[in-house]
Amino acid sequence: xxxxxxxxxxxxxxxxxxxxxxxxxxxxxxxxxxxxxxxxxxxxxxxxxxxxxxxxxxxxxxxxxxxxxxxxxxxxxxxxxxxxxxxxxxxxxxxxxxxxxxxxxxxxxxxxxxxxxxxxxxxxxxxxxxxxxxxxxxxxxxxxxxxxxxxxxxxxxxxxxxxxxxxxxxxxxxxxxxxxxxxxxxxxxxxxxxxxxxxxxxxxxxxxxxxxxxxxxxxxxxxxxxxxxxxxxxxxxxxxxxxxxxxxxxxxxxxxxxxxxxxxxxxxxxxxxxxxxxxxxxxxxxxxxxxxxxxxxxxxxxxxxxxxxxxxxxxxxxxxxxxxxxxxxxxxxxxxxxxxxxxxxxxxxxxxxxxxxxxxxxxxxxxxxxxxxxxxxxxxxxxxxxxxxxxxxxxxxxxxxxxxxxxxxxxx
Numbered sequence: 001x002x003x004x005x006x007x008x009x010x011x012x013x014x015x016x017x018x019x020x021x022x023x024x025x026x027x028x029x030x031x032x033x034x035x036x037x038x039x040x041x042x043x044x045x046x047x048x049x050x051x052x053x054x055x056x057x058x059x060x061x062x063x064x065x066x067x068x069x070x071x072x073x074x075x076x077x078x079x080x081x082x083x084x085x086x087x088x089x090x091x092x093x094x095x096x097x098x099x100x101x102x103x104x105x106x107x108x109x110x111x112x113x114x115x116x117x118x119x120x121x122x123x124x125x126x127x128x129x130x131x132x133x134x135x136x137x138x139x140x141x142x143x144x145x146x147x148x149x150x151x152x153x154x155x156x157x158x159x160x161x162x163x164x165x166x167x168x169x170x171x172x173x174x175x176x177x178x179x180x181x182x183x184x185x186x187x188x189x190x191x192x193x194x195x196x197x198x199x200x201x202x203x204x205x206x207x208x209x210x211x212x213x214x215x216x217x218x219x220x221x222x223x224x225x226x227x228x229x230x231x232x233x234x235x236x237x238x239x240x241x242x243x244x245x246x247x248x249x250x251x252x253x254x255x256x257x258x259x260x261x262x263x264x265x266x267x268x269x270x271x272x273x274x275x276x277x278x279x280x281x282x283x284x285x286x287x288x289x290x291x292x293x294x295x296x297x298x299x300x301x302x303x304x305x306x307x308x309x310x311x312x313x314x315x316x317x318x319x320x321x322x323x324x325x326x327x328x329x330x331x332x333x334x335x336x337x338x339x340x341x342x343x344x345x346x347x348x349x350x351x352x353x354x355x356x357x358x359x360x361x362x363x364x365x366x367x368x369x370x371x372x373x374x375x376x377x378x379x380x381x382x383x384x385x386x387x388x389x390x391x392x393x394x395x396x397x398x399x400x401x402x403x404x405x406x407x408x409x410x411x412x
Contacts, residue, residue, distance in 0.1 A: 009044065013025065013042065013044070020153060021151055021152065022154070023156075024105040024109055025055075026055065026155065026156070027153045027154065028152065028153070033267075033270050033271050037205075038057075038058055038185055038186070038205045039058050040055065040056060041097070042054070042055060043069075043091065045087070050074065050075050051076070052074075056068075057069075063235065068164070069088075070103050071102050071104045071106075072105055109158040113132050115130045115134055123174075125218070125220060127171075127172055127173075127227050130160050130170075134160075135159075135160035135161070135171075138157065142155060145213070147275075147276065155208060165186070166186075167186045167232065167235075168183050168206060179212045179215040182208070182227075184208075185205045186204060187202065187203045187205040191203045191288070192385075194239075194293055195293075195406070198384065202237060203237060204228070204239070204241070206242040221254060229289070232291055233292065237291070238292045242287050245283070246283070246372065246376065246389070252391065252392035253392055256305065256389065257304055257391045259296070260295045260298070260300070260303075262295075263380070264387070264388040264389075265288075265385075266373075268376075268377065269282065276359075279365060281369050281370075281373070294412075295410060312393065312402065317344035318347060319342060319345070321334060322349040324368045324371055336378075341379050341387065344404070346404075347400040348402075350401060385406065389402065389403050390402050
């Protein structure tokens with residue numbers, strides 16, 4: 001079920017549960033963009049006023065792929081639930097979905113549970129799998145960091161429940177205050193595995209990370225990601241994937257220059273929402289973190305990118321492109337129709353402050369987004385790719401994504 005039928009299904013789900021994250025339903029933008037990509041599915045049955053919705057999500061237990069089914073009931077008598085559940089189980093087995101278990105939201109989201117410490121940082125901050133109270137605090141921080149007014153766009157707090165089946169469930173706590181969080185789902189299906197290309201198999205889809213503005217530049221984000229890496233490797237998973245805006249300088253610096261991730265996928269207009277950080281199309285690139293690669297092993301030890309603009313620009317095999325240039329008030333757009341990437345390395349200019357461009361000149365922001373999307377579609381492929389974005393460099397006040405051919409030099 002994809003395309004218009006998929007959209008109609010999501011619309012019905014969101015209409016039935018209009019409070020979204022406050023009712024345990026995943027945000028509509030996630031359902032439309034990432035949910036099916038990780039191999040998740042939706043089951044729905046209705047009998048008069050009684051409705052059942054099952055959000056069938058991947059999980060991995062003891063290195064074995066399986067499924068957790070988030071159960072949601074509307075106007076259903078308790079006495080009827082066992083028969084409906086039995087019918088759901090039979091239907092899923094018939095469709096090939098096996099090795100699954102149920103997670104009843106109505107019961108689980110009110111349960112009290114204790115967290116556990118994962119790591120204590122030198123700063124005194126504890127990284128934890130959260131308690132039920134800390135899970136609710138993390139949701140409040142999520143709302144604060146992204147200035148979310150509509151609860152439908154919040155991720156539910158019970159995703160941190162020990163039985164929710166997520167791949168990553170972490171918070172950062174400073175003096176009993178949640179100051180950061182990170183959570184991610186399991187993915188089943190086809191994903192980019194670095195030098196091995198696109199392969200079938202499980203991976204971790206890291207969905208959302210946030211740090212309180214007052215606590216930034218303390219290494220919280222990096223340490224949350226390193227804890228995620230450690231747990232993933234313990235479970236036999238060697239790829240963590242996530243999406244970021246390619247025009248945001250800070251995204252590239254953390255994810256590539258510090259963590260060692262690379263981006264080989266591009267998703268045009270990935271999210272349908274619009275907000276202060278996404279006033280134009282919310283396009284994304286897909287970061288792949290190849291956890292056991294020489295590159296990531298070195299970066300996890302504190303190594304940082306040694307990419308340098310001058311040395312790259314002086315190489316005759318480097319191509320320098322500027323998607324949009326403004327001179328004397330005139331906007332010059334790169335000729336994308338006639339262009340094909342040719343260099344061993346491409347230096348791809350991005351705005352010095354993408355948020356400011358969106359805020360001050362919406363038409364210019366639209367031009368930046370459309371032109372860069374056109375170019376990324378020629379550089380990065382959803383199936384096979386010759387190139388990957390590996391970092392960012394600066395030249396005076398300009399920032400350039402470094403796009404390199406996928407070969408052994410990337411350390412993948």
